[in-house]
Amino acid sequence: MDKRKRAILAVGSVLLIFAALFVVRLGNLYSSINTQKETWAQRIPKKKNDFTILMMGYGGTGHEGAYLTDTMMVLRVDFEKKSTLLVSIPRDVWVEVPTQSGDEFFRKINSVYQMGLFPKNYPDLKREYKGEQGAGDLIKSVVGNITGFPIDYYVAIDFSGFKQAIDTLGGVDVYVKQSFTDPLYPKDGKEKDLCDVDGNDLEKLEELFAIATESPQLAFPCRYETLHFDTGIQHMDGATALKFVRSRQAPEDGGDFGRAHRQQLFLEAVKDKVLSVGFIPKVIPLLNDLEGNLKTDIPIDLVNKFLKEVPDAEQYDVTQIVLTTDNYLQSSYSADGQYILIAKDGEGVWRSLHKDLTNVIKGISLTPSPKPSL
Known part of the structure; x- marks a missing residue:
């Protein structure tokens, strides 16, 4: 077998090995999801x-x-x-x-x-x-x-x-x-943040929750960010x-x-x-x-x-x-x-x-x- 044929065979063998590894890895990963x-x-x-x-x-x-x-x-x-x-x-x-x-x-x-x-x-x-x-x-x-x-x-x-x-x-x-500009995009992990308001101040919280019904960004501004595209x-x-x-x-x-x-x-x-x-x-x-x-x-x-x-x-x-x-x-x-x-x-x-x-x-x-x- 000449050098050119051996080289082609070697490259082909490597590609087959990589292809086999790809299929096996793909199968292992895919079975988990x-x-x-x-x-x-x-x-x-x-x-x-x-x-x-x-x-x-x-x-x-x-x-x-x-x-x-x-x-x-x-x-x-x-x-x-x-x-x-x-x-x-x-x-x-x-x-x-x-x-x-x-x-x-x-x-x-x-x-x-x-x-x-x-x-x-x-x-x-x-x-x-x-x-x-x-x-x-x-x-x-x-x-x-x-x-x-x-x-x-x-x-x-x-x-x-x-x-x-x-x-x-x-x-x-x-x-x-x-x-567009979105002034009310929710921040991850901030959904229940009281924005530095004392959690024991029930009167203040009641007032803010009432405001939040119509204007949540005014009541709890730290929960939101403004987006613009x-x-x-x-x-x-x-x-x-x-x-x-x-x-x-x-x-x-x-x-x-x-x-x-x-x-x-x-x-x-x-x-x-x-x-x-x-x-x-x-x-x-x-x-x-x-x-x-x-x-x-x-x-x-x-x-x-x-x-x-x-x-x-x-x-x-x-x-x-x-x-x-x-x-x-x-x-x-x-x-x-x-x-x-x-x-x-x-x-x-x-x-x-x-x-x-x-x-x-x-x-x-x-x-x-x-x-x-x-």
Whole structure:
């Protein structure tokens, strides 16, 4: 065997060894974050080309309402048609939760995931929806009722994991369409800070709590910071990116609807960054960073399928929809006085949305666009 052939063989052997180590390490890491312990390594059906994934973000340990999923997006990918559908669901959507007794039980959608995680607080919850994977199955079922098609898998990440993921990518360049200032962005860990007020001064505290009902920043200013983002391309590290996608109190671009639209813009920026840096080498560092901050039931076979599609991501057509009161939702109040959002077709009736999503999946464009105006 000549030197050239030996060199090629040696290089090939090294690459195979690295590939094998990559697969083994990926499998070990992935098994630790996957909540479907018995099936995470199973093969996906060969003839199935479309998958739906519910993506959720929550505060995590140390945050008030630690497991409230205030960010919820449904991603549907069709590998054969090379199309992607992204649907954002606001946190205040009012949904029915399945019970063991069959009694009606309604809650805001952002609280559904935590019900399965803490079933002792909800004794009438159906048994199959209790526990870590049960919580995932529960929220997939509830969201599937809204979209009109089943949700195959879920992925949930906390704030810390989100920041780490963006930093691992080296930050992201985001095009900010509209400048905005949010004077009420909550500081981490300051949710219950009394801002140097004596905790024993009950009269003063009662006065401040009364003020906080209308003007929380006046009562407890140390709990908040002011954010500002200018129009144009902005480079964001993990901490800045989290503020960008969480902010909801800006007069110019606030509320859950504006926030949902920004989250979709941010996902586009993440996709662009992934394509520009070469994602594969970062998979292991990323999973290392996210090991304690990410939960999913996506089988590793589908992860590999997604990784293979990364080079072709620019070829995919993308349809983005944000559920708002301009299209599918209407404002209402629950029996106990909570502000909620219900379907315009009627509480729990999603005919219009189902029809539009079916058309999108068939390749029929929506007119007018269901996106909120900016």
